[in-house]
Every structure is written in C-alpha cells, then in structure tokens.
Amino acid sequence: MIEGNAVQLGKDEEIQLSKEDTKLFERLASERKAKLAMGTTEDYLKMLDKMRELEKKGEIIIHHVEEEYKPVGVRTLSGREKKIPTVELWQHKSCGQCGHIPGYISALYWIMAELGIPFVDDTNQTSCTAWNYYGSGASNSVALSAVFLRNMHVAWEKNAYPLIHCGTSYGDYKECRYLVVMNEDIRRRVRSILNKIGRDIVIPEELVHYSEWLHVMRQRIAERKKLDLSDVKAAVHPACHTYKLMAEDYTYDENILGGTRPAPTSSIILALGAKLVDYSTWYDCCGFGFRHILTEREIARSFAYFRKIRPVVKETGADVLVTHDTGCVTTLDKSQIVALAHGYKETIPVISDSQLSALAMGAHPFKVCQLQWHLADWKPFLEKMGIDWQKAQGEYKEYLEMIKKGGKPSFIRSPERTLSPRSEGMHDIKIAG
Amino acid sequence: MSSLPVLVIGAGPAGLRAATDLAELNIPVVLVERRKELGGAPIRWKYHSLAPDFTPTEEVLGPMIKFCKNSSNIEVIEEAVVEGYGGSAGDFSVKIRKINGEVQDRKVAAIIVATGFEHFDATVDPRYSYGKAPNVIGINELEVMISEGKVVGHDGKIPKRVAFIFCVGSRDRSTNPWCCTVCCGVSIKQAIELKQLLNDVQIYMIYMDIRTIGLWEKLYWDSMEKYGINYIRGRVGEVFYTGEKLLVKGEDTLVRGPFEVLFDMVVLAVGIEPGEGTKQVASALKLKVNEFGFLAPKIPNIHFDSGKEGIFLAGTCVAPMSVEESIAEGSAAAMQAAKLVSRTKIIV
Amino acid sequence: MSDEEKGKHIVERKYVDDSRIIEPEKLEIGGIDVSGHWGTLVLPRTIEDFDNSMLKKVKSMPRGKNIEKCWQCGNCTAICPVAHAHPEFNPRYLIHIVKMGYSAEVEKLKDTVYFCSGCGLCSSVCPKGVDPQGVMIAMSIAFKSKKGYR
Ligand SMILES: Cc1cc2nc3c(=O)[nH]c(=O)nc-3n(C[C@H](O)[C@H](O)[C@H](O)COP(=O)(O)OP(=O)(O)OC[C@H]3O[C@@H](n4cnc5c(N)ncnc54)[C@H](O)[C@@H]3O)c2cc1C
Ligand code: SF4
Ligand code: SF4
Numbered sequence: 001m002i003e004g005n006a007v008q009l010g011k012d013e014e015i016q017l018s019k020e021d022t023k024l025f026e027r028l029a030s031e032r033k034a035k036l037a038m039g040t041t042e043d044y045l046k047m048l049d050k051m052r053e054l055e056k057k058g059e060i061i062i063h064h065v066e067e068e069y070k071p072v073g074v075r076t077l078s079g080r081e082k083k084i085p086t087v088e089l090w091q092h093k094s095c096g097q098c099g100h101i102p103g104y105i106s107a108l109y110w111i112m113a114e115l116g117i118p119f120v121d122d123t124n125q126t127s128c129t130a131w132n133y134y135g136s137g138a139s140n141s142v143a144l145s146a147v148f149l150r151n152m153h154v155a156w157e158k159n160a161y162p163l164i165h166c167g168t169s170y171g172d173y174k175e176c177r178y179l180v181v182m183n184e185d186i187r188r189r190v191r192s193i194l195n196k197i198g199r200d201i202v203i204p205e206e207l208v209h210y211s212e213w214l215h216v217m218r219q220r221i222a223e224r225k226k227l228d229l230s231d232v233k234a235a236v237h238p239a240c241h242t243y244k245l246m247a248e249d250y251t252y253d254e255n256i257l258g259g260t261r262p263a264p265t266s267s268i269i270l271a272l273g274a275k276l277v278d279y280s281t282w283y284d285c286c287g288f289g290f291r292h293i294l295t296e297r298e299i300a301r302s303f304a305y306f307r308k309i310r311p312v313v314k315e316t317g318a319d320v321l322v323t324h325d326t327g328c329v330t331t332l333d334k335s336q337i338v339a340l341a342h343g344y345k346e347t348i349p350v351i352s353d354s355q356l357s358a359l360a361m362g363a364h365p366f367k368v369c370q371l372q373w374h375l376a377d378w379k380p381f382l383e384k385m386g387i388d389w390q391k392a393q394g395e396y397k398e399y400l401e402m403i404k405k406g407g408k409p410s411f412i413r414s415p416e417r418t419l420s421p422r423s424e425g426m427h428d429i430k431i432a433g
Numbered sequence: 434m435s436s437l438p439v440l441v442i443g444a445g446p447a448g449l450r451a452a453t454d455l456a457e458l459n460i461p462v463v464l465v466e467r468r469k470e471l472g473g474a475p476i477r478w479k480y481h482s483l484a485p486d487f488t489p490t491e492e493v494l495g496p497m498i499k500f501c502k503n504s505s506n507i508e509v510i511e512e513a514v515v516e517g518y519g520g521s522a523g524d525f526s527v528k529i530r531k532i533n534g535e536v537q538d539r540k541v542a543a544i545i546v547a548t549g550f551e552h553f554d555a556t557v558d559p560r561y562s563y564g565k566a567p568n569v570i571g572i573n574e575l576e577v578m579i580s581e582g583k584v585v586g587h588d589g590k591i592p593k594r595v596a597f598i599f600c601v602g603s604r605d606r607s608t609n610p611w612c613c614t615v616c617c618g619v620s621i622k623q624a625i626e627l628k629q630l631l632n633d634v635q636i637y638m639i640y641m642d643i644r645t646i647g648l649w650e651k652l653y654w655d656s657m658e659k660y661g662i663n664y665i666r667g668r669v670g671e672v673f674y675t676g677e678k679l680l681v682k683g684e685d686t687l688v689r690g691p692f693e694v695l696f697d698m699v700v701l702a703v704g705i706e707p708g709e710g711t712k713q714v715a716s717a718l719k720l721k722v723n724e725f726g727f728l729a730p731k732i733p734n735i736h737f738d739s740g741k742e743g744i745f746l747a748g749t750c751v752a753p754m755s756v757e758e759s760i761a762e763g764s765a766a767a768m769q770a771a772k773l774v775s776r777t778k779i780i781v
Numbered sequence: 782m783s784d785e786e787k788g789k790h791i792v793e794r795k796y797v798d799d800s801r802i803i804e805p806e807k808l809e810i811g812g813i814d815v816s817g818h819w820g821t822l823v824l825p826r827t828i829e830d831f832d833n834s835m836l837k838k839v840k841s842m843p844r845g846k847n848i849e850k851c852w853q854c855g856n857c858t859a860i861c862p863v864a865h866a867h868p869e870f871n872p873r874y875l876i877h878i879v880k881m882g883y884s885a886e887v888e889k890l891k892d893t894v895y896f897c898s899g900c901g902l903c904s905s906v907c908p909k910g911v912d913p914q915g916v917m918i919a920m921s922i923a924f925k926s927k928k929g930y931r
Binding site: 295296298299301302303305306307337338339340341342 | 788790791792793797803805808809810815819820821822823824825
C-alpha cells in the first residue's frame, strides 16, 4: 500500500507525505482496520525510546533479542517491527494451565522437542499475580512490577529468553513495563525491592507471547504435519489480554485476514491447511474477563455460552474453537456443561493453538495433548482429523496401568542448550542510577 | 462587452447555474469539466429525484445542461482541468489540459470555482463491512437502484428488512468531523421511495440526530406518519455478515440497550467530502483550504469571496450543501463575475 | 421458586431482571447434580428482533391510530402528573417499546399503562398530534386483548 512516501488513498488518489507522516498514516490505517484505534500508539513508541535511553544511562539492563535467539521479525499493530526469538526460550508458565488444561503446555514442549528447540522449564518462576485482575483486586503497581521484573531477571540469569504462555501475564507485563520505564518513582521503589533479593531491573527488549512464537514457526510446524486438516473448520477466539492490553504491541500481518485481526492462531490454522471461519462475536471476551470469573460466575458462565459458544456453533458449524490463553480455554470449555444440562444443544471442543499444532504433527491426543481434561465432546473433531481416538484411549489406559505398576512415566525434555547461564552472582553487581 | 470570457470550473449544479446566468447576460463562458458529462454529482450518480419534493433530477438539471451545451456564449471543454494561472483579475491567463494531453492557454476575465464534492469512501471505516459484505451499499448506490426501479440484494432477492445508517463518515473524529447536511434528508427521501417501490419492506433509520433543516422537515414527518418508517436513535458499532444476512449491532439509546438484529440490506448515508477534484483546483489556483480540506472563503459567511480578486467560489467545494443552495451559490458567483466584467469593460 | 429466591447468590443480583435468570430447582448432567449455584444461567439482554404485532393492535384502535407519529420528544412525560410521582410510568417510553416491538420490555412494563390517570395533559402538549392519552387507552386494551405477544 505504501511505497516511498507516497500514500495511495483511493483508486486514483495519491498523496505525498513526509516520512514521519507516512509512518503515522500507516499506523492509523492498520489500527482502524483492526478496529483497535485506542490512540495510545504514540505513548507506546515513546516508552520504547525511553527504555533505550535508560539503558544508555545505565539505569536498566535490556535483555536484547540477540542473534543467538535466532529472532524472526513480525509487524505489530503499531506498524513497528517486533523481534520474536525462536530458540533458547525460558518458559513462563501460566497458573491455571497445569490445573485446568495441562495439555496446553505439554503440547508446546512436545512441539519444541520435536523441532529441536532448546528451552528452560524453570521451577524458579512465580505467578505474575495479575489473576487478581479478574476479581477487581489487582495488587498495586509496585508489587506487580516487582514480580514481573523478578521473573524477567531469573530468565536473564539463565540466559534464556522469556516466552510467556499466559495472556494475562503477557498483558500485565506489557503494562508493568510501561510503568517501570515511564515512572521514576515506581522504578526507584521496585529497585529497592529487587535489591533485597539480590536482583536488579532487567527488562526484555520484547515481551513475547507463545502464540507469536507459534506464528513465526508455523511453516516449520506445517512441514511436519502428519494429518490432513482440510476438512476441519476452525474458529478462533483471540484472548483479550494478548491483543487488547497494550494493543499496539501484538502481531498483525497484512497477509493474515488482511490485517484486520491479530495474526497468531489464525495464521497457524491457515498454515495447517484447515478452514478458518468467522463469527459475529469474534471480538468479545470469553466470559472469563471483566472481573467476572471470580465474582460473578453465573454471568461469566452464561456469557461464555450465550455470547461465544452458541454464536460460533450456530453461525459457523465449526469443528473446533482454537484459542491461546489459559483462562479462555478453561472458560469456553467448562462453561458449556451447565448449558448442556439445561438442554441447550450447541457444543464445540475448545483447545489451544499448541494442542492443535501438536495433534496435526502427530502428537498423542492423551499422553501429550491431554484431551481427557477437556469437557466438551472432542470425539467428532478427532475423527475429522483422522485420529483413531479409541485406539489412543486404549494406549493411554495401558500407559496409566504401567505407571500404576511402578513403571517410569515419560517426560518431554528440552534438546541440549547451546547457551549457558550467565555467571553466578552477576545480578549482585550494582548498576549505576 | 469585454472580449474576455469567464472561466467556470466544474459543471455540477453550481457551475451550470453560473455558466447559464453569465451566458444569459451575454458574457462569454469557458466551462471546464473534468468528467465526460455535464451535471455533476446528481447526473454522475444518477439521482432519481431530488429532496425535498421528489422533483425528478432531469427537471432541475436538464434545462441547464441543455442550455450550456447549446448556448453560443458557452464553450464547453470536457475531460479537462485547469493546471495553472497567471495575471490578475480582469486579465488572467490559464492553462487548460485535456485528458488526452492537449494543452491550451486561454485569457479569461474571472474564474468561478465549482468543483463540488466526493462521497465518503465507506471502506475507510471498517465497522460497516462496506466493500466486504454483500448488500451493504451507500446512498449513492441505492439512488441508482431506485432510478432503475429495481432494488434487490446481490442474490436477486427483494429485501424485507432494510437499515439506513446515518452519519457514515460524518460527525466522527476518526473520519470526518463535519455534518454533510443533506444525507438525513436524502436518506429519508430514499426510504420513502423504497417503501413506495417495495410495499412490504420494513425500514429502520439508525440516527444520532435528524437534521432535516428548513422545509426538508416535511420528509421526516411524512416518512413516519405516512410510510411507517421506524427511527432508532443510536449508532452502529459493527455490521457483520453472517454468510446470509447482515447482523447490525447498535444501541437504541432510548431504551439504553444494545440490539443485534438481522437485516437483508444496509444502506450507508455516506457523507460529503472535498474530494480529489477540489484538491486539484486548490493547488492549481493556489487557493486557501480550511482544516477540513474545503476551499476557504475569505470570510466564512461570504462563500463566493475566495480572498483572491477575480476568483469566486460556489457550491459544495466550499461546504456541504444541497442542490438548491449550490444553484443559488452558482448565481451569486456569476453576479460577482458579471460585476467584474462590466467594470473591466468600462476601463477597456 | 419465588423471584426473591432466584439467583440470590449472584453478587450483582439487583441489576439483573428476574426474567433473565434461569435456575431450575433440579438440574443434573451425567448423573452429577449441578443445581442451584452451579447451574444458574443468565440470559443476555440483547434485543434480537423487532416485532410489530403489538403495534398493529394498538394502531387498529380508534385512539391508537396516531402512535406512529411519535418522535420521542418526551413532551408527554414532561407534563404527565403520574410520571412525576411514579418512576415506572413513562408514556413516551411505552410508546417507543410498542412501536419498535421490543416484546420482552413490553412484557415487563405492560401493567404500568394502568397508572395513566386519563387527565389528557399529554395530548394537550404533544407536538405531533399523537394523542398519547388515547394511545395509553388503546394500549391498555391491546395488552389485555391477548396475553402479551402472540
Ligand atoms: C447521495 C446524495 C444524494 C443527494 N440528493 C440530493 C437531493 O435530493 N437534493 C439536494 O438538494 N441535494 C442532494 N444532494 C446534494 C447534491 O448532490 C449537492 O448539493 C450538489 O451536487 C452540489 O453541487 P456542486 O455543483 O457544488 O458540486 P458537484 O455536483 O459535485 O459538481 C462538481 C463538478 O465539478 C467537476 N470537477 C471537480 N473537480 C474538478 C476539477 N478540478 N476540474 C474540473 N472539473 C472538476 C466534477 O466532475 C463535477 O461535475 C445529494 C447528495 C448525495 C451525497
Ligand atoms: S466495554 Fe469495550 S466498547 Fe464498551 S466502553 Fe469499554 S472498551 Fe469501549
Ligand atoms: S409528546 Fe407526543 S411526540 Fe412527544 S414523546 Fe409524547 S407522544 Fe411522542
């Protein structure tokens, strides 16, 4: 659309703009197209500049996406290019993940192991504590920022790049990063907390959600595809916290839905050769949000069913609803049960993009993707993908029996790392400022 | 009379009226029109009839077009634009370039600019799915369908439920902040015509304010009272194509509640904007434009005065307005040009 | 279940219309009891259709014939003595929901039409000649003629 500084407005209308204006125009156009013009792009870009300034002054360390992380560039809503690291990743897990949809994370690890991507599955990670967002009880900005930076420091120390699984952590961290960079007082107070635990302010150059990683890896994943998905109709629910909190930082691509919606997840569905379908409440929350899940379960559950599940099923007849956040998978899946008890008929399996990718690559539906934890009926969907779920179920039962008898469970392990942790105690060095 | 003609740029209602008036005063006119036909927007977009009284477009514009084509005092140059000018009032030299590349240098006594407007391009505002979903059309497209006496969806089906969405690309910070002044009246006129054409159609007008100023108000009253056309106060957040119908998401602010209702057809009351032609003339004649891109008169209350001696403005290139106002402005500009010509004649 | 009992565990219960809450006393799926707290559903409040059947009824009454002239200026409610005393009674609003065919809303508010005292002040100020007092009478008959919509 934009060539040099000439901007094509209509069929035969073109205007010449200064370089700065061209950028602005491009930004506006893409925000408007994605229906997410919140007017905050300038602030976001200013923050990124300020971050570099602080680094120059020695006030903070930036964890850069160096060449050793083999980054791939993507375009964000702001028009700015973002670097997505592809190897040596520090897995920042999600609180709800392991409890509710363990297959989400094991599928992701399995894909990485299959593709030979080294990663760190650290036990030394804390909750971001932003789940309080859902109860109108978010903790204060200093505490939230301190937890954020504490986790980022651990990743930096391990010399691995943080890859954030949880949409809420990802969104919260983007907001915290803004506060820490832009507010001197918060910076000072957070630093004093970090210093008490022998750490300091390390801010990742890019905050990266795992769905962005799957997005840039989609061709490699598709190359390893073992199943034919051409009969599968998939709908996407993008997680609010990934693309609405600091919207300008999430990935968009002109070639994916014309840049009208975030690229990740839709892009992997397309790359795997499934049919991507659209529905009228695409932009709406899954029901988990607007603080309801903790205080207003009835409304959260009803919203998930009446405003998401029903429209998706009635309008599209999709086989599967794919999303990329713990809260969304959980809410959209579990909320169907009560409605089904009431006699409503519409139902659809809900899985993460990592589970869909792993299934397509031939991962075991139960041992790896752990669909046994999902409530909405996934059998017709598996059959459409050509998976013999009865056979797989048999294998899984045998596996459980074997463990019960004292056999060894199998683990997914990271391929050999090439980077070694930064030298111990480095974080004790006082940074000027 | 001075041997030098008056140059009129743009042959819409304003330009045609200006040319006609001058010719009738025996003042020679050069009428330059960028397109291959005279008549401006009403002809280009095949307006069926004109608000407020359903007067056939032909009845209003036909006589002026015919006159301009036939008058020996008017030289019509179609498919041409003015590229530059020099000199001063009473004695301008202008460069006229035809699409085929032909250039002529002409001497003129005065210049009337009546380059009009363009419709707002609704693809710019993605919420309406215009250009993506079928059966989402602009009032300009509906006007053509009404002219042809056949209003059907893309599948050939007659729509049963139609929504008009007002202020598309108007009164909105993210597009154009001004009011286009005629689209309320035009939409209501079309709704009535649609109702006359398709007896059973249910029509819903989704509006923020109804601005049927002056005598145009009658359209509004009649539409409700005689035609049962419904009005919903509110604004539309999204038009979503379900693959079959159009789901319109809006709020009826009078019941303070969101609605999501299926429609067969959605008509967008696309606004008026200065457009490319007016931009072109502004740069060719070095005219001042205001913050919105319309030509800026020296004093906002006196439209014809461009602030440059001998150059006069008329019609929607100055501000959004109706056909009746454009015609009046054409006459007003012609009067200014005639005064100038008669003064120069005395000097000559 | 009484309306007070219904959905009483919903924190913001007072904002939710009774008619939107579905909570059967006994609810189970696959042999598991999900009654009460766990089984409550709250229907969306979205207006999903326009239903002009009630409008047709009102229009067919002698004094309801002008209802379509109403443009929602609120002059009737402004002068209405009952509206000043009774928060639920609003002639303008009743006219609008009937005209537009918001059936759930009409169902909820239809009994308020009987608050009208028949004083006729509204009809004296209405700029469009709707005769709202007459429309209230027409509505009161239309609402009774058959219970609710259809
Ligand atoms: C859908 C719609 C319906 C409408 N219906 C009504 C109605 O019913 N009643 C009513 O009163 N009003 C109506 N209007 C408004 C009406 O169209 C305008 O008021 C009127 O056309 C303005 O006349 P104009 O001469 O100023 O401009 P235009 O009609 O736009 O004419 C300008 C002319 O100048 C030419 N031109 C432009 N740039 C150049 C250039 N650089 N060089 C040479 N030539 C150039 C153009 O090609 C065009 O022929 C309607 C508007 C819309 C959007
Ligand atoms: S809920 Fe969404 S659309 Fe509504 S006001 Fe808030 S941000 Fe805007
Ligand atoms: S005064 Fe008349 S027009 Fe105004 S709201 Fe009441 S009935 Fe309608």
